[in-house]
Amino acid sequence: MATLLEMRGITKTFPGVRALDDVTFSVREGEIHALVGENGAGKSTLMKVLSGVYPHGTYEGDIVYDGEVMAFGGIADSERRGIIIIHQELALVPLLSIAENIFLGNERATAGVISWQETNARAQELLRKVGLREAPQTQVDRIGVGKQQLVEIAKALSKDVRLLILDEPTAALSESDSQALLDLILELKAQGVTSIIISHKLNEVRRVADSITVLRDGATVATRDARTEPVTEDRIVRDMVGRSMENRYPARTRRAGDVLFEVRNWNVTHPDHAERQVVRDVSLHVRRGEVVGIAGLMGAGRTELAMSVFGRSYGRNITGTVAVGGRTVDTSSVARAIGAGLAYVTEDRKELGLVLEESVQKNVTLANLPKVATGGVLRQEDETRVAEDYRRAMNIRTPSVFQQVMNLSGGNQQKVVLSKWLFAGPEVLILDEPTRGIDVGAKFEIYNIINDLSKDGKGVLMISSEMPELLGMCDRIYVMNEGAFVGELTAAEASQERIMSLIVTD
Amino acid sequence: MTHTASDAARGAATRGWAAYFGTHMRDYGLLFALIAIMAFFQAVTDGTLLRPVNITNLFLQNSYIIIMALGMLIVIVGGNIDLSVGSVMGFVGALAAVMIVEWGLPVGVTILLCLGAGILIGAAQGYWVAYWKIPSFIVTLAGMLVFRGASLWLLEGQSVGPFPRSFQALSTGFVPDLFGVDRPNVTALAVGVVAVMAILWMGLRKRARNRAYGIEDEPAAFFALRNAIIAGACLFLIWKLSTFRGLPNVLITMGVLTIVYAFLTEKTVLGRRIYALGGNAKAAKLSGIATERLAFLTFVNMGFLAALAGLVFAARLNTATPKAGFGMELDVIAAVFIGGASMSGGVGKIVGAVVGAFIMGVMNNGMSIMGIGIDYQQMIKGLVLLAAVIFDVYNKQKQG
Structure with a gap:
């Protein structure tokens, strides 16, 4: 079979991070090629380079497609050549009809006037191809996620797709919807469509893929041909995680005390879909001085668990109990949760953690203003002193504490969020992806701060999608999948392979 | 990304006057704009603008706009807007007229009841915005229609007046000269000098x-x-006032309110939390701030100030008319935006809103003296508002 696509020596850097490092990736015409790797391995970045989201010139290396070197300036260019990407978060407009969505940006129109007959008729045809029986006029938010995924594929077909890229297409789908989708991809293959599929579900990869490429830390580890050699899940897992662990994690004397924080029988349903249970009967505990991790894939329900515990900031129909220091506490509002000694450091610091237009100082004191106020009036000297103290202690690099936080780097912003929560004086800190999107040096500083907290006898519950980080930092790791805890490993037992296999064999 | 911080540090060290001026253009721009506009109208009206009687008039004419701008700034900083203030102002004026003129209630009782009515109106609107998350634009648009109608209904389409002197004094009264000199009014001069010294000291x-x-x-x-x-400007204005009838009561009210609200927004926990609410409501909520209650309170406060403005307005006209306050909300909102507040919330200062209101006020007054028709006045005011906001956005892009 001929080579359809070859990406040669692709290197892509972001400020402070090398996301892709000399990646080579080649896809043969008419195959299904799986791209696997941990979160942050560079899969999505590679696909964004391919589809022109990162235009020619912002990366190094060559894309050879159909025998020609390509220089895509944007998505429109790659789509014109038949390269269509379907993102993990669906890009459908919920209040428009299926047909309108399929032809969005590509309207069936003459001189700007849409022909609804042609739109609906062609949509009908495409829907039949993907096996959907819905009327083209149906509003998209009336159909389930699985069917929406099929609409996305119909949309891709409407653009004469040659190379279809699917980024975790089954992540949000039920078992039967996933099967239907994979069948469709196989059928498209029979019709000559080449596919690249990014997936964490190795059983699915094994089922459909002709070739498998593993990325790790922004580099290609291996490409294996599933038709010439049998590729076991074990083999893939070892490719995915087999990296040397150097001293990226500062040492800490481990000394766990009494149980400090306990959650029992926690259940949460989705705020909009009461039938979708997001957290199922989770129980956990954290001892004084302990750093406990929660491992899992994106969408496993870890953030939802943390935010629902912290003042019911997520979900509804929440049941279960929370105890701090052996006493059951009320965490039904954020203020009460803070009062009970909890702090939640969000994974999304820009959206949920910081007031970007305000200064470092004003962000640091925000969660505990009464501590720097008398009778409701702020003591500004004290406030500045507090901010200065944290600036020194956390090594926040900023010209002054009066600088707007939006001018700080990601790592320094994260330190501001941490300072805010330390100033609130918590006993238990829930850290949600505390090192996401920050460079290696800042990560090391954050790890040191976590170790200091544990030395002070605080309890730390740490959610992370980077498994090495959990293994390097935690005394104990809970593994979460599809809303439930599927395993608990001590530091001695835990390995990336064991965590991965708990997740994929669930 | 670490280089941004160090770049900024290096930049700060080498920055000169010009650069400082560039980054603080907005603060100076507003002040200079006000001065330039005053100078312009002073010239084209042959000195009428800054005659003592006209300065007094300027304060009286704009007092209710400024009073409402204080509340509107807080509502807008909190990330909302209130379109109903003009109608609420008119309604409260009508209520006062009916209470005093038709029911014969004492002035003091009327004032308290009217302020209470304003608070209730603010609470009623704020409840839907804060706790039901209905967009403030819609809730207060409804409020605007409701209270326009309510004024008409209350006054039965008639003007009601006149008011007793004690009520009129709210607006058109003057602080008597405690030193007995009267021309110039020494009390006014003394207050002016103390105020200027306080500003310099702070x-x-x-x-x-x-x-x-x-x-x-x-x-x-x-x-x-x-x-x-x-x-210089303060002393000049005070001197002019003192040679006419001294300090208008309403200037004292305005001054005190401005100081109180500036203090509240800049120096208190409550104020800080309102800025956080407008800057990032989700982050504020996750920091344990009761964002709903806070948004509710900004509307309660707005209702209170709209009621106060309604009383001042009715007292000034000495009658309540069904048309009072029509379209006034737009002047108030324009003043706040000219004063540098951001539509998306979290940004804006009390002093900015007050200066913004004066810019609008001086333009209204100056153009009227020049005999420019209301048609041109509206167009010019609209363009000034647009220019102020464009200036803001331009500055932000240049810095970003």
């Missing part, structure tokens, strides 16, 4: 504090010039 204190913390400092010449202009 400026110096802030400067000393900034220096202690090593914050980028305003060049000394700028500081001196800016304060000299402010002090």
Whole structure:
């Protein structure tokens, strides 16, 4: 079979991070090629380079497609050549009809006037191809996620797709919807469509893929041909995680005390879909001085668990109990949760953690203003002193504490969020992806701060999608999948392979 | 990304006057705009603008706009908007007229009841915005229609008046000269001098504090010039006022309210939380701030100030008319945006809103003296509002 696509020596850097490092990736015409790797391995970045989201010139290396070197300036260019990407978060407009969505940006129109007959008729045809029986006029938010995924594929077909890229297409789908989708991809293959599929579900990869490429830390580890050699899940897992662990994690004397924080029988349903249970009967505990991790894939329900515990900031129909220091506490509002000694450091610091237009100082004191106020009036000297103290202690690099936080780097912003929560004086800190999107040096500083907290006898519950980080930092790791805890490993037992296999064999 | 912080540090060290002026253009721009507009109208009206009687008039004419701008700034900083203030103002004026003229209630009782009515109106609107998350634009648009109608209904389409002198004094009264000189009014002069000294003292204190913390400092010449202009302008206005009838009561009300609200927004926990709410409501909520209650309170406060403005307005006209306050909300909102507040919330200052209101007020007054028709006046005011906002956005892009 001929080579359809070859990406040669692709290197892509972001400020402070090398996301892709000399990646080579080649896809043969008419195959299904799986791209696997941990979160942050560079899969999505590679696909964004391919589809022109990162235009020619912002990366190094060559894309050879159909025998020609390509220089895509944007998505429109790659789509014109038949390269269509379907993102993990669906890009459908919920209040428009299926047909309108399929032809969005590509309207069936003459001189700007849409022909609804042609739109609906062609949509009908495409829907039949993907096996959907819905009327083209149906509003998209009336159909389930699985069917929406099929609409996305119909949309891709409407653009004469040659190379279809699917980024975790089954992540949000039920078992039967996933099967239907994979069948469709196989059928498209029979019709000559080449596919690249990014997936964490190795059983699915094994089922459909002709070739498998593993990325790790922004580099290609291996490409294996599933038709010439049998590729076991074990083999893939070892490719995915087999990296040397150097001293990226500062040492800490481990000394766990009494149980400090306990959650029992926690259940949460989705705020909009009461039938979708997001957290199922989770129980956990954290001892004084302990750093406990929660491992899992994106969408496993870890953030939802943390935010629902912290003042019911997520979900509804929440049941279960929370105890701090052996006493059951009320965490039904954020203020009460803070009062009970909890702090939640969000994974999304820009959206949920910081007031970007305000200064470092004003962000640091925000969660505990009464501590720097008398009778409701702020003591500004004290406030500045507090901010200065944290600036020194956390090594926040900023010209002054009066600088707007939006001018700080990601790592320094994260330190501001941490300072805010330390100033609130918590006993238990829930850290949600505390090192996401920050460079290696800042990560090391954050790890040191976590170790200091544990030395002070605080309890730390740490959610992370980077498994090495959990293994390097935690005394104990809970593994979460599809809303439930599927395993608990001590530091001695835990390995990336064991965590991965708990997740994929669930 | 770490290079951004160090770049900024290096930049701050080498920054000169011009750069300082560039980054603080907005603060100076507003002040200079007001001065330039006053100078312009002073020239084209042959000195009528700054005659003592006209200055007094300027304060009286704009008092209710400024009073409402204080509340509107807080609502807008909190990330909302209130379109109903003009109608609420008119309604409360009508209520006062009916209570005093038709029911014969005492002035003091009427004032308290009217302020209470304003608070209730604010609470009723704020409830839907804060706790039901209905967009404030819609809730207060409904409020605008409701209270326009309610004024008509209350007054049965008639003008009701006149008011007793004690009620009129709310607006058109003057503080008598305690020293008995009267021309010039020594009390007014004394208050003016004390106020100017207080402004200078606070400026110096802030400067000393900034220096202690090593914050980028305003060049000394700028500081001196800016304060000299402010002090000079204040003393000039006070002198003019003192040669007419002294300090209008409403100027005292306005001054006190401005100081109270500036303090509230800049120095208190409550104020800080309102800025956080408008800047990032989700982050504020996750920091344990009761964001709903806070948004609710901004509307309660707005209702209170709209009611106060309604009383002042009715007292000034000495009658309540069904048309009072029509379209006034737009002047108030324009003043707040000219004063530098951001539509998306979290940004804006009380002093900015007050200066913004004066810019609008001086333009209204100056153009009326010149005999420019209402048609042109509206167009010019609209363009000034647009220019102010474009200036803001341009500045932000240049910095970003």
